[in-house]
Amino acid sequence: MKTCRLCQNSSDLRKSHIFPRSIYKGLKKDSGQLLNLSVDKPLEAKLSNSNPTEMLLCGECEQFLNRNYEGYGTRLLKDHQKFKKTPEGLIIKNFKFNKFYLYLISILWRASESTLHVFSNVELGSKFNEYFRCCILNRSTRLNTSLKLEHFCRISMVKLVDPSGDIPPEVMRKLLMYITKELGTSAQDPVLFYFVVDGFLIIYYLRIFDDIHEQRTEIIAAQLTNNHRVFVPKVDYRTFKFLNQAFEAINVYHEKK
Numbered sequence: 001m002k003t004c005r006l007c008q009n010s011s012d013l014r015k016s017h018i019f020p021r022s023i024y025k026g027l028k029k030d031s032g033q034l035l036n037l038s039v040d041k042p043l044e045a046k047l048s049n050s051n052p053t054e055m056l057l058c059g060e061c062e063q064f065l066n067r068n069y070e071g072y073g074t075r076l077l078k079d080h081q082k083f084k085k086t087p088e089g090l091i092i093k094n095f096k097f098n099k100f101y102l103y104l105i106s107i108l109w110r111a112s113e114s115t116l117h118v119f120s121n122v123e124l125g126s127k128f129n130e131y132f133r134c135c136i137l138n139r140s141t142r143l144n145t146s147l148k149l150e151h152f153c154r155i156s157m158v159k160l161v162d163p164s165g166d167i168p169p170e171v172m173r174k175l176l177m178y179i180t181k182e183l184g185t186s187a188q189d190p191v192l193f194y195f196v197v198d199g200f201l202i203i204y205y206l207r208i209f210d211d212i213h214e215q216r217t218e219i220i221a222a223q224l225t226n227n228h229r230v231f232v233p234k235v236d237y238r239t240f241k242f243l244n245q246a247f248e249a250i251n252v253y254h255e256k257k
């Protein structure tokens with residue numbers, strides 16, 4: 001018997017997936033393979049079907065996550081053919097902010113709770129871990145009467161494209177890149193975590209302000225907001241240095257084969 005990280009009850013723990021299993025299923029079905037990129041520098045592509053697990057959660061909490069977040073979250077990421085397309089991006093209608101936001105939060109939280117090497121760069125600290133845990137469990141992002149989790153951890157989502165046409169959309173969708181961290185130069189700078197799945201780049205943006213008004217009102221590019229209709233812009237993947245490195249590493253991998 002060990003302590004479940006979510007409900008904190010003593011229980012028999014399951015081998016919990018840090019990334020929901022459903023994310024991998026789709027990838028394998030479409031591509032027959034999955035490219036993982038190691039977090040170690042220099043970036044190196046590894047062909048892998050591995051799906052890291054760790055004893056973190058009890059069976060009830062596994063089901064709780066599945067029922068409340070993973071069905072909707074995975075469907076949204078996988079079924080983007082259904083979204084309205086514009087030249088600039090995708091429009092998601094009937095967007096369920098709480099469900100999708102907490103789905104993404106639950107992935108970052110599990111990575112932070114994990115002691116596996118592949119997630120060693122994700123360490124949110126005990127205070128954030130506890131905020132995340134409570135919000136996931138309460139199915140609410142409310143921290144108190146005036147503050148919500150999204151005031152501290154904003155999440156952006158963009159659709160990655162390659163205008164040069166070198167990387168076809170189906171190859172882009174094949175990439176699963178685990179969470180990468182980017183630190184600013186000062187303590188006031190945000191801490192960013194990225195992950196790439198199904199051709200989307202997810203950016204977690206954690207920032208602490210001294211001023212509560214700033215804390216509540218900052219808006220970042222491509223931020224997921226609590227609206228029924230959300231716009232996900234297309235962004236040239238070459239905008240992001242680490243994605244340049246990632247695709248270079250994949251090319252090197254294919255040339256070696």
Ligand SMILES: [Zn+2]
Nearest residue numbers: 004007058061
């Ligand atoms: Zn539990």
